[in-house]
Amino acid sequence: MDLLNSLIVLTNFVLVPALAYGAQLAIGALGVTLIYGILRFSNFAHGDTMAFSTTITILFTWWFQSIGANFGPLPTALLALPFGIAITALLMLGTDRIVYRFYRQQKAKPVILVIVSMGVMFVMNGLVRFIIGVGDQNFADGERFIFTVREFRDWSGLEEGFGIRTTQAITVITAVIVVALLFWFLNKTRTGKSMRAFSDNEDLALLSGINPERVVMVTWLIVAALTTIAGVLYGLDKSFKPFTYFQLLLPIFAAAIVGGLGSPLGAIAGGFVIAFSEVTITYAWKKVLVYALPDGLEPSGLAQLMSTDYKFAVSFVILIIVLLFRPTGLFKGQSV
DSSP, X not given: OHHHHHHHHHIIIIIHHHHHHHHHHHHHHHHHHHIIIIIOSOXXXXXXXXXXHHHHHHHHXXXXXXXXXXXXXXXXXXXXXXXXXXXXXXXXHHHIIIIIHHHHHTTOOHHHHHHHHHHHHHHHHHHHHHHHOSSOBOOOOSOSEEEXXXXXXXXXXXXXXXXXXXXXHHHHHHHHHHHHHHHHHHHHSHHHXXXXXXHHOHHHHHHTTOOHHHHHHHHHHHHHHHHHHHHHHHHHHSOXXXXXXXHTHXXXXXXXXXXXXXXXXHHHHHHHHHHHHHHHHHSOOHHHHHHXXXXXXXXXXXXXXXXXXXXXXXXXXXXXXXXXHOTXXXXXXXXX
C-alpha cells in the first residue's frame, strides 16, 4: 500500500503536471522551430507574442462572460480562442509586412533578424502591459476538476489522493489534436509540402515555382495559431502574467534546440524533456520517499534538488549542455 501511495503522490505532483506543462512547451516550441526552419531566424518576440495573443483571448473571454455566453463545463476561453488566433494572425502578418519583409528582401543575415525580433519583442511587451496591466489575471471558469483528490481518496481507500484539473486534460487533448493536424498539413497538403521543400532547399523550391511570399504568409498564420493555443493553455492551467511569458521564452527555445531546430518532431520531444526535467529537479521528493523507503531511511529534509524559484535555470543548463555536446539536438535539426 505504501508503494501505491508513493506512486499516487508521484503521479499527482510530478507526472500529470509535467505532462501538461510539456504539452504547452511543445506547442510553443513548434512555433519557434517553424519560424527557424522556414524563415531562417530565431524569433525572440515569440514569448511576448504568446502574451499578446493570450491578452486578446482574455479580453474576449471577459466579454463573452459579460453577455452570458459560455461553453458549459469547459472554460469560456475556448470560445474566445478563435478570436485570439485571428487578431494575432493579423498582428503577425502586419509585423512581417512592416518589419521583417524589408530585411528578408535585403537578404539580411540571421543575426540581424534576431536583433530586429528583439525590438519587436520590447514593443509587444509594452503593448501587452499597456492593454492588460502587469498583475496576475485568472480567466479560467467552468469545472475546475474532472475528479478531485477527495473523491479519489474516498473511492480508492488510499491515504493519498489523485486529482486531474480540467485544464490539464484540455491541454493534453488539445496538444494531441494540434500536433496531428500540423503533421497532416505538412505531409499531406500541397501547401505543407511546399513549406517543407522551401525549408529544405530555398533555391530549389524557387526554381520549382513555389511562391515564397505565400509560404511566409502561411507560416505566420500557423505560428499565430500555435502561439495563441500555447499561451492560452498555459494561462488556463496556471495564471496569466505578462512577465511570465517573457520568461517562458527560455524553456521554449531550450525545447526547440534540445529537440533539434527545424524539426517539428524534435520540438515536441524537447518540450517534454524540458518540462519533466524542470518538474523533477524542483520537486520536493520527501513525501514520495517516505512511502517508498523502509522505516528509518526516509529523508529528514525536503529532498529537493533546487527551489522552484530557479526552475528556468534548469532549462538554461540543459540548453548549454546540448549546445556544447549535440548542437543539432536529439533529432538532428539545424545547428545554432
